[in-house]
Amino acid sequence: METTGLEIVRTVAALRDQVGEWRRDGQTVALVPTMGALHEGHLSLMRQGHEICDRVCATIFVNPKQFAPSEDFETYPRGEGEDVAKLIAEGVDLLFAPDVSVMYPDNFATTVSVTGVSDGLCGAARPGFFDGVATVVSKLLLQALPDVAIFGEKDYQQLLVIRQAAQDLNIPVDVVGGPTVREADGLALSSRNAYLNEAERQQAAAIIDALGTAAANIATRRGTAKGEIAAAVQKLNDAGFTNIDYLELCDAETLVPVDDVTRPARLLVAAWLGETRLIDNIAVVATTQTK
Amino acid sequence: METTGLEIVRTVAALRDQVGEWRRDGQTVALVPTMGALHEGHLSLMRQGHEICDRVCATIFVNPKQFAPSEDFETYPRGEGEDVAKLIAEGVDLLFAPDVSVMYPDNFATTVSVTGVSDGLCGAARPGFFDGVATVVSKLLLQALPDVAIFGEKDYQQLLVIRQAAQDLNIPVDVVGGPTVREADGLALSSRNAYLNEAERQQAAAIIDALGTAAANIATRRGTAKGEIAAAVQKLNDAGFTNIDYLELCDAETLVPVDDVTRPARLLVAAWLGETRLIDNIAVVATTQTK
Numbered sequence: 001m002e003t004t005g006l007e008i009v010r011t012v013a014a015l016r017d018q019v020g021e022w023r024r025d026g027q028t029v030a031l032v033p034t035m036g037a038l039h040e041g042h043l044s045l046m047r048q049g050h051e052i053c054d055r056v057c058a059t060i061f062v063n064p065k066q067f068a069p070s071e072d073f074e075t076y077p078r079g080e081g082e083d084v085a086k087l088i089a090e091g092v093d094l095l096f097a098p099d100v101s102v103m104y105p106d107n108f109a110t111t112v113s114v115t116g117v118s119d120g121l122c123g124a125a126r127p128g129f130f131d132g133v134a135t136v137v138s139k140l141l142l143q144a145l146p147d148v149a150i151f152g153e154k155d156y157q158q159l160l161v162i163r164q165a166a167q168d169l170n171i172p173v174d175v176v177g178g179p180t181v182r183e184a185d186g187l188a189l190s191s192r193n194a195y196l197n198e199a200e201r202q203q204a205a206a207i208i209d210a211l212g213t214a215a216a217n218i219a220t221r222r223g224t225a226k227g228e229i230a231a232a233v234q235k236l237n238d239a240g241f242t243n244i245d246y247l248e249l250c251d252a253e254t255l256v257p258v259d260d261v262t263r264p265a266r267l268l269v270a271a272w273l274g275e276t277r278l279i280d281n282i283a284v285v286a287t288t289q290t291k
Numbered sequence: 292m293e294t295t296g297l298e299i300v301r302t303v304a305a306l307r308d309q310v311g312e313w314r315r316d317g318q319t320v321a322l323v324p325t326m327g328a329l330h331e332g333h334l335s336l337m338r339q340g341h342e343i344c345d346r347v348c349a350t351i352f353v354n355p356k357q358f359a360p361s362e363d364f365e366t367y368p369r370g371e372g373e374d375v376a377k378l379i380a381e382g383v384d385l386l387f388a389p390d391v392s393v394m395y396p397d398n399f400a401t402t403v404s405v406t407g408v409s410d411g412l413c414g415a416a417r418p419g420f421f422d423g424v425a426t427v428v429s430k431l432l433l434q435a436l437p438d439v440a441i442f443g444e445k446d447y448q449q450l451l452v453i454r455q456a457a458q459d460l461n462i463p464v465d466v467v468g469g470p471t472v473r474e475a476d477g478l479a480l481s482s483r484n485a486y487l488n489e490a491e492r493q494q495a496a497a498i499i500d501a502l503g504t505a506a507a508n509i510a511t512r513r514g515t516a517k518g519e520i521a522a523a524v525q526k527l528n529d530a531g532f533t534n535i536d537y538l539e540l541c542d543a544e545t546l547v548p549v550d551d552v553t554r555p556a557r558l559l560v561a562a563w564l565g566e567t568r569l570i571d572n573i574a575v576v577a578t579t580q581t582k
Binding site for chain 1: 303307398399400401403404406407408409426433434436455456459460463
């Protein structure tokens with residue numbers, strides 16, 4: 001481990017010892033929780049961690065509590081060897097990669113639930129999902145006790161749910177978002193992009209095209225939210241998307257659906273290409289009106 | 292404040308500053324959460340805190356989330372002046388007494404729920420009660436970040452729920468129970484005893500009489516759990532109790548109902564005298580059988 005600089009730990013005690021040692025030495029620590037299958041989006045969060053803290057600790061845990069029985073827990077991409085190589089290349093200091101039995105011993109019985117920001121969008125489409133997220137992330141934050149925890153804005157609603165839970169439970173950690181990283185054609189990086197076949201991969205770029213056009217037209221008030229959303233949905237259908245869970249304009253802080261952009265808003269989408277569910281989102285901030 | 296030694300704080304920042312300063316100095320800190328209306332039971336927990344830690348921090352917060360609309364939140368006894376005098380007399384170092392708006396700001400949206408130990412007994416009789424307890428105590432533990440938190444065994448199920456939540460969420464605190472303190476006639480001290488009129492106060496002692504007899508007979512196998520529980524219920528009815536929410540023998544760790552004492556068990560009761568609900572419990576450990 002000494003030669004790479006990446007220490008790998010699998011117990012809470014070992015994780016806490018290392019993070020605690022750094023913090024007692026006056027070093028700040030950023031935690032970057034992931035489910036593995038690391039791509040450039042995750043790695044950008046590791047770099048962001050290095051920018052704002054002295055040490056970066058990644059976690060890899062495919063959390064069974066955030067998958068419904070019908071979802072892809074079993075087939076979710078896993079490959080610790082490749083992930084470790086990427087973390088080493090990024091100079092990440094510590095990896096916490098626990099077994100399920102470490103996170104959820106047999107008598108585990110506690111759930112962290114958030115209402116409000118978790119109610120609509122993916123919360124409506126995936127019942128129980130955000131309970132699973134809020135529970136596992138609360139645990140990871142309290143296991144590691146870092147200064148900062150970083151989550152990608154690609155999962156924008158998740159970021160808000162985690163921030164709400166941490167704030168409400170007084171978890172002593174700053175929750176920070178990191179910008180979405182995109183492919184050359186604009187597709188947001190996601191571990192689930194690996195599920196797409198070649199044709200679907202081409203079709204997938206329609207998401208950012210549809211979102212970007214709608215966001216620009218809403219921001220400049222060239223179109224109404226209702227009209228622009230309808231046009232974006234049409235674009236996705238035309239591009240071959242097989243189902244759209246939602247495509248909504250929401251307040252950027254509360255995620256309450258809005259039909260104007262008097263406050264910062266976010267346009268969010270979840271849509272299916274065959275068996276693959278993709279999500280994305282984009283900021284919508286009204287431009288100053290000129291007369 | 293200097294002359295008394297008791298510092299009173301009302302914000303999370305001030306609480307964390309003081310506890311953090313002690314802990315950075317190498318002093319250990321015990322937290323004793325209460326809803327005020329302090330009696331000898333609470334004060335015994337303060338003394339227990341002094342025995343196991345260098346510093347003791349009490350909290351007083353009448354938690355609205357653990358009262359149902361039909362319950363006694365409005366009338367629950369409050370008197371910070373008297374409570375402060377008692378804490379000073381016990382040499383308590385710090386009191387955290389936040390307003391509701393500090394604990395639950397307007398956009399508060401998170402709940403900690405525990406299944407299993409919280410399902411029966413008071414969990415069945417008071418829906419939502421243990422969610423309120425688990426949520427507020429998780430917050431208090433994470434606000435103060437003490438070494439140890441102490442809760443009375445009079446609220447035995449509550450102690451187990453809190454221990455489960457702290458363990459499951461990896462809250463870095465030892466949860467410790469303190470023995471029930473009783474009046475001369477055996478009535479468990481409770482802030483709600485103040486609701487009893489003189490006649491009810493006399494009748495209330497039947498609880499420990501009924502529990503004690505049943506526990507002794509079950510432990511020595513002079514009687515079956517079923518028969519002893521029926522006899523104890525009869526005693527409470529005869530003594531004038533107007534309703535019995537439960538009187539059950541349960542596994543002392545899981546609170547699963549049991550009908551024998553092959554493992555440590557607990558006999559628990561909740562019963563009403565007019566408008567007042569009283570709870571109590573007692574250990575039932577099988578005595579070694581002699582032939």
